[in-house]
Amino acid sequence: MPIDIAEQSALYRDAAAPIAERVADLLGRMTLPEKIAQLHAGWLKLSADGNHAWRLADFAQRETDITVDALLEHGLGQITRPLGTHTVEAHEGVRAFNALQRRMVEDTRLGIPVMSHEECLVGLMIEGATLFPAPLNYAATWDADLIEEVGRTIGEQARSIGCHQGLAPVLDVSRDPRWGRTEETFGEDPYLVGVMGTRYVSGLQGERRDLFATLKHFAGHSASEGGRNHAPVHIGPREFNDVFLLPFEMAVKLANAGSVMPAYHDIDGIPCHADQVLIEGTLRQKWGFDGLVVADYAGVNLLYSHHGVAHDAAKAAALAFNAGLDIELPGHECALHLKTAIDRGDIDLSVIDAAVCRVLTAKFRLGLFEHPYANPDGVNVNSPRAAAVARRAALESIILLKNDAALPLGAGTPSNVAVIGPTADDPLALLAGYSFPVHLITAGEHAASPVKTPLQAFKARFGDDRVVFAKGCDIIRERRAGTPVYPGDVDMARAIGEDRRTPVSRDLGQIDEAVHAARSADVAFVFVGDLSGLFQSGTVGEGSDTDSLELPGVQQLLLDAVVACGTPTVVVQTGGRPYNLGGLEDSVAAHILAFSPGEGGADALVELISGDANFSGRLPLSIPKSVGAVPYVYNHKLKSAGTPVAYHFGSRYPFGFGLSYTQxxxxxxxxxxxxxxxxxxxxxxxxxxxxxxxxxxxxxxxxxxxxxxxxxxxxxxxxxxxxxxxxxxxxxxxxxxxxxxxxxxxxxxxxxxxxxxxxxxxxxxxxxxxxxxxxxxxxxxxxxxxxxxxxxxxxxxxxxxx
Missing domain, CATH: 2.60.40.10 (Immunoglobulins)
Incomplete structure (x- = not known):
């Protein structure tokens, strides 16, 4: 339906008119279906020829009961990850997004443009974009200026593809390293998280706030039972405010964050997506937040499918929008039932109107009505400058935990260096879960990563003839999607029961070769740690939680064998959480913690190891002595240690710790x-x-x-x-x-x-x-x-x- 001629001269189309007047004029012209259309997203695989297709997933849109044309008939609030949903070259992805936007602007009655959002936690999560380090690395730099520059760089890339909202940063305060999403956090201290998160938001949004950051997961998501994904949270109101809400309050008040995303869990029986006190009371009324509240993917659906506080999609939608939600993501499965909720009396039209007003206000603020299209010729998702920022973030974040004069190698480099371990020559091992190459695993796709590996960097720096490599073991032999569905179908998981097997390898067959390589060298670098991957496609990441702080698989046995052969051993640990070394902390010659340092991580590591640069990273979270000490954080209460003090309590390497080559x-x-x-x-x-x-x-x-x-x-x-x-x-x-x-x-x-x-x-x-x-x-x-x-x-x- 082309736009009405009468609408073409309407007040809402006057760019010079005050935004509030434009919103009121447009709202007064809208039908109920047109209002509801603004309150949800569409998850589609876009095509430049306009033949858009559904993006089906087990956790949202397993199937659809309407056509794409029917979905788009009355407009659309947001389009979900137009370039990040599937592998598409950026210029072609922009042309496909423009095709959808043209349909919204030219072929709907009111011509309301659609917003687009993308993931951008560790860089824009699309093909070819710069692969930044993990947020744990951001925090380990303790360099707020640099993290603002990281946000600014990611924001520039996002704007170049026409993105209007980035789903970052994560302001969850780490409280249990067993939680798979620890890698997404800025660590365990609320002030450090708040400062780093605020500066990331300032950089991403820019002075004009023409790109919205999204604070997540609001709030307390990281304090779940047992460090398990989506598990209930048990915290009192004082701790909730002082620890978990503080970073959000800082980013709202200091950086004017454009959007907030509620979390999946419940607190004292109230799911965050249905918590009116949290969203309307604290966020909007108490703090003065004036942006958009967008659902976490399938978060509204979970109100009836998992939490059991609603009996169907219509009631779930009513609960969420009554609580203060503005847009359902990633699709439409509950919001399309809002008319039913109104007819039942579960939600009032005034609540719908208030949410629509906020959505329209955001679109006017972004200038969407005047500039709805992205420029395919302006795409810039990777550049030497962006790569330099990513590498600097890696360089400043890598932490030296121990050094018995083994480092730096420097001018007196040993004649033979052994590079050992399952993460030494795996480019994905340097990437966090929300980087595009890793994320593809969950979608059943695989992409060759352009990331240089540590082995390649060692050979480039020291020479092929001086470096011997042995993998030693696998962490996961075959990377593939893990859980049966996302975020985890409880009934299906229960049915699988004891037959559910971990993909982590227990094969010991490669250890002897690694020991031989170590014996032939003057120093052995053993690369161990995690493989990030969502929903058990890896050993850390969203839905990839653990019950232990022991190295996954047989990596500890590999390390035991290498250390036992007598060659000075330097441990380089990568991944999304800290691990113990099975008592070998005193036996290794040096210990480096690199987390997930991104595309520049390997070069940064070699630069530090060789002494061309000095270590300056510091721990953004404590490393508990054992899993028995969990939860352990530095800012605990005095009696947290027990009486008498428990022998396993505490941390060998405390929050803020890190060595360098000087004193x-x-x-x-x-x-x-x-x-x-x-x-x-x-x-x-x-x-x-x-x-x-x-x-x-x-x-x-x-x-x-x-x-x-x-x-x-x-x-x-x-x-x-x-x-x-x-x-x-x-x-x-x-x-x-x-x-x-x-x-x-x-x-x-x-x-x-x-x-x-x-x-x-x-x-x-x-x-x-x-x-x-x-x-x-x-x-x-x-x-x-x-x-x-x-x-x-x-x-x-x-x-x-x-």
Whole structure:
């Protein structure tokens, strides 16, 4: 149906008119089917010739009872991953998206353009785009400026294909490394997560906010029972606000995030997609969020298919939209039943109108009505500059946990180097689960990855004749889709029962060859860890949870055998969660944790190993001594260790830890003021960091605070500030800190953030355990203060020549 002539001169088409007036004019012209069409997405395989086809999946759109033409007749709110749904060259994908957009603009009655969204957590998740490191790597840099540049670079690539919304960042605060989605997080500290997430949002959206970031998963998703995907969450309201909501609050208030995505789980029996208090109460009313709330894929459907709080799709839709949802993703399976929900009295038309207004407002803000089409000639999803940003993120994120003088190799490189392990020559081993080559496995497709492997980088740096390779074992022999359906059909999984077998290999047949290679070399580099893959197509990633912190498969036996042969052994661990080394932590010559460093990871590793660059990555999460210590986080309560302290409690390598090839000394702590008024005061102090070693290096200074006496039990310490500080050898830097009193808040019984007068200990160190300077400060005041909506969330830390 072409657009009505009468609509062509309507107020809503006037770009100069105020957005609110345009929205009101357009809403008044819409029929109920046209309104409902704006509240869901379409999941299609687009074609430039306009012959679009359904994208069928087990968890959403197993089958459809309408045609594509019927779906598009009244318009569409969003199109789901037009270039990321299947393998398509970017220019052709843009032409296909434009064909759909032309149909929306020219062939529907009102001509409302469609928004498109793509995944962009570790780069734009389409064919050919730059493959960035995992968010754990982002956090391990402790470099907020760099992560803003990462977001900006990804945003530029997204805009070039006409993308309007990116489904990132993940602001879940890691609380259990067994959880497969740990790799998607910025670590275990809410302030670090908040700062990194906020800067990523600022970079992605840009000053014009013409591309929406999506904060997810709102909220508490990472605190699930047993670290299992979608499992219920058991947290009190104080912990929920202080730990899990803080990063979202920061990104909403400091970065004006354009969208938020609820999580799959329930908290105290209330699924997040149906939680009106969380979405309407906290997010919109309390924080002032003015963007879109979009469902996680199939999240509305799960309200009746898994959670059992609705008896059908219409009721599920009513629950979600009454709670404050704006758009169902990835398709239409529940939203199309909203008319039934209205007829039953389960939802009021005013709720529908409010959601439609928010969707239309977003489209007007994005300028979609004036610029609906993407330019195929402007596509730029990979460039030397983007590759350089990705490589820098990898270089700054790789962490040296131990070094018994085995590194760097440098000019005195041993004549023979053994490169061993299942991840040494696997390009997918350097990628996180939401990178396009890995994601294809779940879709039943396979793509050759252009990523250089560590083995290739070693040979390029040291020469083919000096590097001997042995795989040693497989982690997964055949990469394929794992779970029967996504997000996991409970009945089907129950029916499979004991016959469900892990794809992880237990074959020991390649270990002898690895031992032979190690014996023939002067030093052995053993690459172990994870393979990211969604829904058990890998050993880490969404739906790929674990019950252990032992290396998957037979990798521990491989490492045991190599270490036992006597050759100095350097362990290089990659993947999406930390693992223990089976007691060999004291026996290996060096231990490197690289997480998933992306397309530039192999070159970055060799640059660090050779001494061409210095290690500067720091742990964004603790490495528990064993799975028995889980959950373990540095900012635990004092009694978390048990009484007496449990022998297995704690972490060998604590939050914030990381070594380099030089040593730093801290000193000259000076206070500008140690007393600050509770009403908007701040503490100011400085200290010096000296490079006392033999090479230039970057220290990550960390500021922690401990509340000495409070009205509720508080953590033993909390991160309040940090800064990367480059110090040339023999030089020193003066670090200046401004810590607002507001940041000493916690949540009271009313759910409000408050600051209490009293004493606090300020701890300055190179990790949460390694504290070098400290002092006591006092918050002065006669009564507890409740913080306003806009409170000071950031600690200012800067460094200057000493």
């Amino acid at each position: 730093f000394k801290y000193g000259a702590l000076a206070w500008t003021n140690r007393h600050a008024d509770i009403e908007g005061g701040q503490f100011e102090f400085s200290f010096e960091v000296e490079n006392a070693g033999a090479v230039d290096g970057t220290e990550v200074v960390q500021i922690y605070v401990a509340d000495r006496v409070a009205s509720v039990v508080r953590p033993v310490r909390e991160l309040k500030g940090f800064q990367r500080v480059f110090v040339p050898v023999g030089d020193r830097r003066t670090v200046r800190v401004v810590l607002p009193v507001d940041m000493l808040n916690f949540t009271d019984g009313r759910g409000e953030r408050v600051v209490e007068p009293g004493e606090f200990q300020v701890l300055i160190g190179s990790s949460s355990r390694d504290i070098h300077l400290s002092g006591t400060v006092v918050v002065s005041g006669h009564a507890t203060r409740t913080l306003e909506r806009h409170w000071r969330m950031l600690c200012e830390v800067s460094a200057e020549r000493g």
